Amino acid sequence: MSFINETHDINLTSWVASANQAGTDFPIQNLPFAVFRRKDSNEEFRGGVAIGDQVLDLAVVANAGIFSAKAQEAAEAANAQALNEFMGLGQAHWSALRLALSRALREGSEHKSALEGALVAQTDVEYSMPCHIGDYTDFYTSIYHATAVGKLFRPDNPLLPNYKWVPIGYHGRSSSIDVSGQAFHRPKGQTKAPDADTPSFGPCKRLDYELELGIYLGKGNELGEQIAIENAENHVFGFCLFNDWSARDLQAWEYQPLGPFLAKNFASTVSPWIVTTEALAPYRTQWHRDSKDPQPMDYLESSHNREAGAFDIQMDVSLETQKMRDAQQAAAKLSASSFKHSYWTVAQMVTHHTVNGCNFLPGDMLGSGTQSGPEHEEAGSLLELSRGGKQSITLANGEERKFLEDGDKVIMRGWCETDGFNRIGFGSVEGTVLPAK
Amino acid sequence: MSFINETHDINLTSWVASANQAGTDFPIQNLPFAVFRRKDSNEEFRGGVAIGDQVLDLAVVANAGIFSAKAQEAAEAANAQALNEFMGLGQAHWSALRLALSRALREGSEHKSALEGALVAQTDVEYSMPCHIGDYTDFYTSIYHATAVGKLFRPDNPLLPNYKWVPIGYHGRSSSIDVSGQAFHRPKGQTKAPDADTPSFGPCKRLDYELELGIYLGKGNELGEQIAIENAENHVFGFCLFNDWSARDLQAWEYQPLGPFLAKNFASTVSPWIVTTEALAPYRTQWHRDSKDPQPMDYLESSHNREAGAFDIQMDVSLETQKMRDAQQAAAKLSASSFKHSYWTVAQMVTHHTVNGCNFLPGDMLGSGTQSGPEHEEAGSLLELSRGGKQSITLANGEERKFLEDGDKVIMRGWCETDGFNRIGFGSVEGTVLPAK
Numbered sequence: 058m059s060f061i062n063e064t065h066d067i068n069l070t071s072w073v074a075s076a077n078q079a080g081t082d083f084p085i086q087n088l089p090f091a092v093f094r095r096k097d098s099n100e101e102f103r104g105g106v107a108i109g110d111q112v113l114d115l116a117v118v119a120n121a122g123i124f125s126a127k128a129q130e131a132a133e134a135a136n137a138q139a140l141n142e143f144m145g146l147g148q149a150h151w152s153a154l155r156l157a158l159s160r161a162l163r164e165g166s167e168h169k170s171a172l173e174g175a176l177v178a179q180t181d182v183e184y185s186m187p188c189h190i191g192d193y194t195d196f197y198t199s200i201y202h203a204t205a206v207g208k209l210f211r212p213d214n215p216l217l218p219n220y221k222w223v224p225i226g227y228h229g230r231s232s233s234i235d236v237s238g239q240a241f242h243r244p245k246g247q248t249k250a251p252d253a254d255t256p257s258f259g260p261c262k263r264l265d266y267e268l269e270l271g272i273y274l275g276k277g278n279e280l281g282e283q284i285a286i287e288n289a290e291n292h293v294f295g296f297c298l299f300n301d302w303s304a305r306d307l308q309a310w311e312y313q314p315l316g317p318f319l320a321k322n323f324a325s326t327v328s329p330w331i332v333t334t335e336a337l338a339p340y341r342t343q344w345h346r347d348s349k350d351p352q353p354m355d356y357l358e359s360s361h362n363r364e365a366g367a368f369d370i371q372m373d374v375s376l377e378t379q380k381m382r383d384a385q386q387a388a389a390k391l392s393a394s395s396f397k398h399s400y401w402t403v404a405q406m407v408t409h410h411t412v413n414g415c416n417f418l419p420g421d422m423l424g425s426g427t428q429s430g431p432e433h434e435e436a437g438s439l440l441e442l443s444r445g446g447k448q449s450i451t452l453a454n455g456e457e458r459k460f461l462e463d464g465d466k467v468i469m470r471g472w473c474e475t476d477g478f479n480r481i482g483f484g485s486v487e488g489t490v491l492p493a494k
Numbered sequence: 495m496s497f498i499n500e501t502h503d504i505n506l507t508s509w510v511a512s513a514n515q516a517g518t519d520f521p522i523q524n525l526p527f528a529v530f531r532r533k534d535s536n537e538e539f540r541g542g543v544a545i546g547d548q549v550l551d552l553a554v555v556a557n558a559g560i561f562s563a564k565a566q567e568a569a570e571a572a573n574a575q576a577l578n579e580f581m582g583l584g585q586a587h588w589s590a591l592r593l594a595l596s597r598a599l600r601e602g603s604e605h606k607s608a609l610e611g612a613l614v615a616q617t618d619v620e621y622s623m624p625c626h627i628g629d630y631t632d633f634y635t636s637i638y639h640a641t642a643v644g645k646l647f648r649p650d651n652p653l654l655p656n657y658k659w660v661p662i663g664y665h666g667r668s669s670s671i672d673v674s675g676q677a678f679h680r681p682k683g684q685t686k687a688p689d690a691d692t693p694s695f696g697p698c699k700r701l702d703y704e705l706e707l708g709i710y711l712g713k714g715n716e717l718g719e720q721i722a723i724e725n726a727e728n729h730v731f732g733f734c735l736f737n738d739w740s741a742r743d744l745q746a747w748e749y750q751p752l753g754p755f756l757a758k759n760f761a762s763t764v765s766p767w768i769v770t771t772e773a774l775a776p777y778r779t780q781w782h783r784d785s786k787d788p789q790p791m792d793y794l795e796s797s798h799n800r801e802a803g804a805f806d807i808q809m810d811v812s813l814e815t816q817k818m819r820d821a822q823q824a825a826a827k828l829s830a831s832s833f834k835h836s837y838w839t840v841a842q843m844v845t846h847h848t849v850n851g852c853n854f855l856p857g858d859m860l861g862s863g864t865q866s867g868p869e870h871e872e873a874g875s876l877l878e879l880s881r882g883g884k885q886s887i888t889l890a891n892g893e894e895r896k897f898l899e900d901g902d903k904v905i906m907r908g909w910c911e912t913d914g915f916n917r918i919g920f921g922s923v924e925g926t927v928l929p930a931k
Contacts, residue, residue: 191628192669197752210751217750222693223684227752228665228759232629232853233717242718244850247660247791256659258791261850280670280761281679281931307850313654314647315634315664316753322665323850324717354684354695413681413698413744413760414931416669494718494851 060338060365064088064159067479071162072169073176075109082472082482083107088158089295089330089483090140093182102185104135104143107330107484108162110179117175118158123168128157140188140331144294145419147276151294155335184236184329187297188273188420193234195269195301195321195424196226196406198399202429202437209445210309221351224401224409229301229424230322237486241302241324243463243493248306256310260493263305263446264461268374268437268469270396270425271299271327272403280416286359289404290334292417296370298328298469298486299424305440305460327422328469328486336481340473341365344402356412357405366402370483371395372428372471374437378456379464388468389452394430394437463492497775497802501525501596504916508599509606510613512546519909519919520544525595526732526767526920527577530619539622541572541580544767544921545599547616554612555595560605565594577625577768581731582856584713588731592772621673621766624734625710625857630671632706632738632758632861633663633843635836639866639874646882647746658788661838661846666738666861667759674923678739678761680900680930685743693747697930700742700883701898705811705874705906707833707862708736708764709840717853723796726841727771729854733807735765735906735923736861742877742897764859765906765923773918777910778802781839793849794842803839807920808832809865809908811874815893816901825905826889831867831874900929 063069064086070077071085083089089107094100104115119136122129127146131154134143143150161168197203200220207215219225243264249256275294278284284292301321308320344367346352359366372395377388401409406423427437436442439460442450449457461467467490471483500506501523507514508522520526526544531537541552556573559566564583568591571580580587598605634640637657644652656662680701686693712731715721721729738758745757781804783789796803809832814825838846843860864874873879876897879887886894898904904927908920 192667194667194755195752207751219686219693219747219750223748225748225752225755227755228667230629230631230665230852232855232858233851235717242851245720246850249656249659255788256656256791258793280672283682283931304850310656311660311662312751312753313656314644314749314753315632315662316749316751318631318662318664319847319850319852322852351692354693356695409756413683413741413756414670414679415667415756415759418669421669494720 060341064155065339065478067477069159070164071108072164072166073109073111073162075111078109081109082484083109084479084481085159085162086479087332087336087481088155089332089336090135090187091329091331092138092140092185092187095177096181096183102138104137104140106158111176112179112182113172114175114177118172121171123161123171124157127153141420144188144273144275145277148291151275151333152335155333186236187329187331190231190234190420190422191418193229193231193422193424194226194410195229195426196224196401197426198224198401199426199429200400201398201431202427202441205429205436205441209440224406226406226410227316233322234325234327237326237328239324239326240489240491242491244304244307244319244323245493246304246307246319247310249310261304261306264490265303265305265439266374266461266467267301267303267427268372268394269299269301269427270370271297272423272425273297273331274417274421275419277417277419278411281414283414284407284411286357286362286404286408289407292407293334293403295331295333296337297331298372298471298483300326300467300469300486300488301424302488326486326488328484330484332481332483337368337473339478340369340475342367342369342397353405357408362402362404366404367397367399369395369397369475370471370473372469375468376452376458377466377468378452380456381454386454389454392434392436392442394428394435396425396428398428398430399425461490463490465490497778501592502776502915504914506596507601508545509601509603510546510548510599512548515546518546519921520546521916521918522596522599523916524769524773524918525592526769526773527572527624528766528768529575529577529622529624532614533618533620539575541574541577543595548613549616549619550609551612551614555609558608560598560608561594564590578857581625581710581712582714585728588712588770589772592770623673624766624768627668627671627857627859628855630666630668630859630861631663631847632666632863633661633838634863635661635838636863636866637837638835638868639864639878642866642873642878646877661843663843663847664753670759671762671764674763674765676761676763677926677928679928681741681744681756681760682930683741683744683756684747686747698741698744701927702740702742702876703811703898703904704738704740704864705809705831706736706738706864707807708734709860709862710734710768711854711858712856714854714856715848718851720851721844721848723794723799723841723845726844729844730771730840732768732770733774734768735809735908735920737763737904737906737923737925738861739925763923763925765921767921769918769920774805774910776915777806777912779804779806779834790842794845799839799841803841804834804836806832806834806912807908807910809906812905813889813895814903814905815889817893818891823891826891829871829873829879831865831872833862833865835865835867836862898927900927902927
């Protein structure tokens, strides 16, 4: 696969011992980016790279001046409270910094002594949003999710005729996106029971999560300029885990004809770590469209997209209730799925989004939409798992859930593994439901 | 009316003579804000205030140091490439600066000599976006528009049951909003003819404008904090003219189930001038809800909102075709309406938007939705005027239009007038359609 280079080599080990332990999310083959500072400090937030159980401080790296040319420029740009400038530099800079970091962190690197002091234990840091998200668009790329949810909202018309032609997406709210650890009050709003004559007002009764990936744009495009599908991935900086919290009862009442609004914009949570597109190269996979389905229009079609446009990113979601916390029990796994099931690829999303001339800015984010797999057990939301709130699911400790209750913490994880390459992970995105105010 | 103060006095005149001429949009009672610099210069953009046919340069005002306390702080914050910081200072600062400017620009002011050099002719300046719009939400507040468009998209179900309960809104795209003068290429995309089996790809054939107001948030709110309706207007900095360009054929095919997307995000245009909420005080009017309609839920109800929550902002839209330009003919007026017809007030939009805890940041913008009045002739879009593209409208020079053609320039104006007060205006928002790329 042409995307593979020396940074992906399974034989690489790091002088940071924890990066070489089996099962770590952050071996030297990963090198994801976040923005961090020491916990409870007044330090400025700045860019960091995960290596084992440590964060490599890019402020120290930038100031050490040990890299050259593009890698040094990139490190300096990433020494900032938001990674937008670094993300806007483009593919060549991202790649140069990744290569320089990979070499500097390898067993036997001449830079070990310069960088040993640049490590901060992940347990000692706090994260901020990795970048300023100017605009956020949520797609709807799992046909299994679209069909299952469609059945609940429109029993007679679950999958609309445009679904297999148009990568359906809609604009979301950026201001209420926060980083893992977000705790938010149960939203209030208007809902209408199916048998009621009039709506009522109160706390949401059908609060849900959505298991998604967030996709960060790096280099943008000018207004009026389409990004061709062959070039689309050059604009994609990387991926994070994304929980698109949803108030299903608000959604059902408000969403026609202009789409979900208050059902979504009270909170959305991203993982601190952005795994770069380059790090994901070994886990690319073929994208195919069932021969019985419409094939994509020309502007959404490319041989590269067919051969390697999909990413096998595995994800799962767990629930930690207040009772589990009190009893010090582990969170209960609810479901697992993979982004490889997506009906549309990231390249198709990027190209579709710009085909009308719409412009991206560095740091803009795309949500993948809820990644439900083909099986019911692979559903990425409680709405699906509880069959529209009709059937409780039973957790490991005997508690039952149809939707989220106050005190519930939702934990999503993501990782990639494939023969011949090291496993890499996304860390987690966590968020907690507080009672309505 | 308690909102009236000395700055609204009809008897005030300015030492800037053009501000005293009948029919000016910018008498001393208006004092709207923009961000500007001299045309074709390398100057930094900075805040300015319109007075007659001049712009008062807030960089000069700030540096002159002639104001005190809050007014001086506000002038310094407005001496910036974007007004977000000034807008975030809040009502007391906005009001202090307005009062100081009103006094300084009055006939006989002691500050005349200090400020004469701060004037730049409007014909000599160019504008940028007045602020960074973090998030933009478009509402749908004209029931006449919602009904007329609903009839075209859903003949059997024009006005959905939620319309009279929920101030319907949806998230829009910020990155493609630009200031008056924007020219954009006709968007391309997927469309599907009603009688076709499959969609096709190409330039939009049903390109339209939407006559809207933009409403800028000033001081924001914390995530999780609702803005009560009694307090909502304190968060509203001011109003602009807004053209929400729309690709109707793209919209019809893509908009279900998650709302309009590529049909809207290729371009949107704001007027350079923001008329402050305070300047609009004399043109407030009663808001009422027909007794046969549902009355608003408690969280959307207040006596102030009933008494003075609506704004009688008059608006019209004109079309200048390439032929008119070639023949040096005036633009043809298409329709006129007023924001007083809005089914929901600005305060209701703000409160509804935050009732679930969603947060605003200074500079966020709300679109009012297309402001169509009760009569067919008052429709704020070609979709309505041409009855869904079925009936051409004939322009003054004999040309016909169902939708916009390449080279068409759309010009929107807004103004307020009422007995006992001076007329004030919004200037204009203009934008031009270029051929598809």
